[in-house]
Amino acid sequence: NAELLFQGPVLRDFNFDFLMIARSEKEGKEIRKIIRWFKSGMAPKFNNSTFLQTPDVFTLEYKNGVGDGDILKTVNRFSPGGLALRTIAVDYAPSGYWSAYQDSQPVALKVTLNFAELRPIYQSDQELTPATSVGY
Numbered sequence: 514n515a516e517l518l519f520q521g522p523v524l525r526d527f528n529f530d531f532l533m534i535a536r537s538e539k540e541g542k543e544i545r546k547i548i549r550w551f552k553s554g555m556a557p558k559f560n561n562s563t564f565l566q567t568p569d570v571f572t573l574e575y576k577n578g579v580g581d582g583d584i585l586k587t588v589n590r591f592s593p594g595g596l597a598l599r600t601i602a603v604d605y606a607p608s609g610y611w612s613a614y615q616d617s618q619p620v621a622l623k624v625t626l627n628f629a630e631l632r633p634i635y636q637s638d639q640e641l642t643p644a645t646s647v648g649y
Contacts, residue, residue, distance in 0.1 A: 522633030527573075527596070529628070532607060534621045541618035548603060548624060555598035570595035571628060586646035594632035601626055 535541035558566035572595055575585040584590070605611070607623035614620065634649040642648040 522635070524630045524633055525592075526599075526630075527591070527628045529626045531624045531626075532621065533624060535614070535618050538614070538616060538618070541614065541616065544618075544622070548601070551598060551601050551624075551626065555601060568597060570631065571598055572596070573628065586643065589647060590642060590649050591628075592630040592632055592634060592649065593638065594630065596628040596630055599627045599629050 533544045533547075535544055554569035554571070557568050560566055573591045575588045575590075576583045577585055602625040604623040604625070605619045607621055612620040639648045
């Protein structure tokens with residue numbers, strides 16, 4: 514029965530939703546830069562040959578500070594092999610109606626990111642995480 518249930522290692526997906534509200538023209542510009550950075554990072558690279566290069570690989574961590582030891586232990590960790598940004602969706606009217614400033618910057622927008630692991634998590638990976646954390 515165990516052999517029938519085990520279908521093989523699984524690559525996990527992670528979805529993140531961010532509500533962004535620009536309170537000034539400067540914040541609106543930063544929001545546009547963030548969206549463009551993610552879109553650029555998920556696109557394959559063309560190098561003037563018949564082959565494409567892979568998109569950027571993202572490393573994600575839940576942290577409560579800027580130091581190496583500031584990784585949260587109460588939530589999951591992400592694959593040490595990195596993650597690929599599979600989709601980005603931008604809802605320019607998250608409240609159900611369009612509203613924008615004079616420069617056409619939406620007052621609020623919701624960015625949804627979907628990341629997928631590039632390699633599965635193995636038992637040996639779990640054993641390398643601190644015993645006080647929930648692991649991968």
